Amino acid sequence: MPEKPFPVAVIATEAPARARKSVYPAPFAQLMEGREKRPLGDLFGLANFGVNLTRLAPRGISALRHAHSRQDEFIYILQGHPTLCTDEGRMRLSPGMCAGFKAGTGNGHNLVNDTAEDGVYPQGGDRTPGDEGTYPDDDIKGSFADGQWHFVHKDGTPY
């Protein structure tokens, strides 16, 4: 069967949103209800990194505050003023601001939208194998294997 050809270009806001809101186990999955991700890189067959267009509704959060062991991440704010939370504290962002999250630092990050308008930003991250996620504020840890995230409590017990 021939592969479906990739598009030349797309309007990012018209890309389909990911059907499953979160891969976190309960009770964390429901915290992601205010987050919508539209995979963009996958539309073009990109394999080495992913790019999503993410929209955070008021009170939405991008993720649990987390750090990656091997994968770098990057965000570029297009709309709104979400707050970036890291070990350095809280910093409200504005359109035209960007931030990168270097793998292996252990410095957890997430975005929290404590404004009344949506926050919109493309986010990118590579897919280096063997990645692990650490969560300084929550009793969870993650490992990426066989194409998906696996989560356990910090003591290793399953969810």
Next chain:
Amino acid sequence: MPEKPFPVAVIATEAPARARKSVYPAPFAQLMEGREKRPLGDLFGLANFGVNLTRLAPRGISALRHAHSRQDEFIYILQGHPTLCTDEGRMRLSPGMCAGFKAGTGNGHNLVNDTAEDGVYPQGGDRTPGDEGTYPDDDIKGSFADGQWHFVHKDGTPY
């Protein structure tokens, strides 16, 4: 000597522009005069992929039309209407449009600004080793080794 700490976030347009306009050999380097690149990912110490904020002046081009053997690329248009040139032809882009360029397809791409206003877009690409660049329209080929691009004529003779 302690490492200089990375910033939490930056205003992308205030990031320093790359001093050297192009790594192409003559006569191609001068074709890049209308292109300005501001490295963004490097500011945060990202290693697995690079992100630049690129501005194309009227008549500027993003690169020679090229394809990567191993590295994926992605662009997201913020301002202006640069034209994307691929094997499929020419497509004028608009703010909010994005495109990805999958490694290994051999389908060359570049952006040509044939409008009277600047085109501005973040572009990202991973740093998978062993990458080679092919250039369907020009007598040049490139290989990435030891942290830099090496260019020769298509018959292997040096520039």
